[in-house]
Amino acid sequence: MNPIRSVCVVGAGAIGGLFAAHIGSLVDTRVLVRRQEHADRLNREGLKISGKSELQTTVLASIEPAELDDVDLLIIATKATAIEPVAKNIAGHFSRATVMTVQNGLGCEDVVAQFGDWPMISSITFMSGIRHSDVHIEYELDTETWLGPWNQRGASMAYAEAVAELIRKSGLRAKAFEDVRPAQWSKLLFNSVLNSIGAVTRLPHVKDFADREKITDLGNLVVNMMNEGKAVARAQGIELYEDPWQMNLNAVNRGKTGEDDYAHIFSMLDDVRAKRPTEVDWLTGAIVSEANKLGIAAPIHDLMYGLVKGIEQAWEQDYQKRDERRGEGSAE
């Protein structure tokens, strides 16, 4: 196995920026971004990291894969919602590369795999960053990235170990697993449940999510919905790495997170507030489609998935025009 001498990071948001700047301090690192002015600024100013690391790294950035030459490792760090256009854009390029996906949720590997025969690594990351500008990311939570060979067309375990080693040497935290799905599903259940409830109630991660006293307390909904997801995981033979309910309790009770004034704003709630497309297809929707494939009932997931899609749809005002022939009377 050849050492990893060159890396391309796709997407330079908070997570992509953290990978690019850190790994760029060790090996030749390029960045593939969507906007020309973003590429121009990165080429001119490099990437600055503050917070848990202090770094200033030079990177080569472009919006054209052809301008970046082939690399050993390609890390796709865009949002899940962008995965299809990203995969189309890299199709036919980076023929030597192993591809690592870092998206939330489930199914991004399948999309990428349709556009090239790269060996693949699945990963999930628990680190977080705050994007202050196109060229400055604050490294916020220095938690681990977990990675392993994708179970369908995976890179070798030795290669996954090498990637984890590279990430660790660069100053970030990483761990390689033979089978990353138990960890991936733990985070998936945590995210698909809490993000969708947060998006629909417009509540950040407040203590309500752990309350189970009254019938209307949100903790009951969290538990019941997680149980649906656990049944889907179990039917696939996946033993969860961590209990998502315990992850929820830990998050609510850790530091200031659950305190009303400092509650963590779920990424899906942040998207809803900004009226951006959410990652619900990759989270709650992914569990719905797995449940359907397995013939398992997941009625709460069905409902929550429909509600979040409905919220997204309500932003399109064009439904007003779609059907002018029908009246505007009252239904009650």
Add this chain to the structure above:
Amino acid sequence: MRICIVGCGAIGSLFAAHLAKLKDLEVWAYDLDGRHVDAINASGLQLSGESNVLSYPRASSNPGDIPPCEFGIVATKSMHTRSAIESSAEIFKEGAVCTVQNGVGNEEIIAEYVPRVIRGTTFPAGHMVEPGHVEQDTGGKTWVGPFEPKPASWAEIETLASLMTESGMETLAMADARGAQWTKLIFNAATNPIGALTGLPHGVACDQPMLRKAISSLVAEGVAVAAALGITLDSDPDELVDHACEVAYLHKASMLQDALAKRATEVAALNGGIVKFGQEQGVPTPLNEVIWALIKGLEHSWTRDDE
């Protein structure tokens, strides 16, 4: 004969204005909104839209001003039922009180304070234009019947129904009015919160297959509870959902209007009512529980200011 409308908002005003047209009937309106009360006393109660009425009920925010009445019609939002009837119970010491509110559970509360209770369900809708002026958006029937544990007499029920019908609010007296009430309850509990949580008008939500399926699942839970209670529904609520798509495609459900205004909703009397009666009957209602919790969560989000 005297009648008092308890809670003279949009729905209460429809009844008050129509009934005040009748000779030989003294109509009072009890409402906490002083501006609305003052406007009614100064220049009458005006209805526009589906009805064109100007009539002169007497209004007060002080129950002590109101003489004893043979009939009461409670038309507050369901979360205010207890405080409204508690403060006005003295007026109905010898009377029969009818509810025309949304949801279930209002009769039980009213029965704690007055001797005889009439179950009621009304379809007309309206909205307040300004103090003293309500626009009626839709017409429709009202059904009244005995509240079985503490019923008004059949004569009282028929008297009230004929007064309301004569005034222009078509009302049917039913030996069992639960069918109409539960049909409306199940329809509202399945459709209203979907609008409130997503922001979608009724028909647009129904066009989305996942939401349409969710509505049917919520309807099915309500139908099962009604069946366990021995209630024969007036019509299939699921068909009402489709019918409403035809006639009210862009209608924003009242709970969606509450959500847009960040006002407390009537979820406890709708989905909460189905859940509570379901528990009593041993009928599971898991999705209505989910909806109840989600709306309570949404209401909580309005009390925060971190956006």
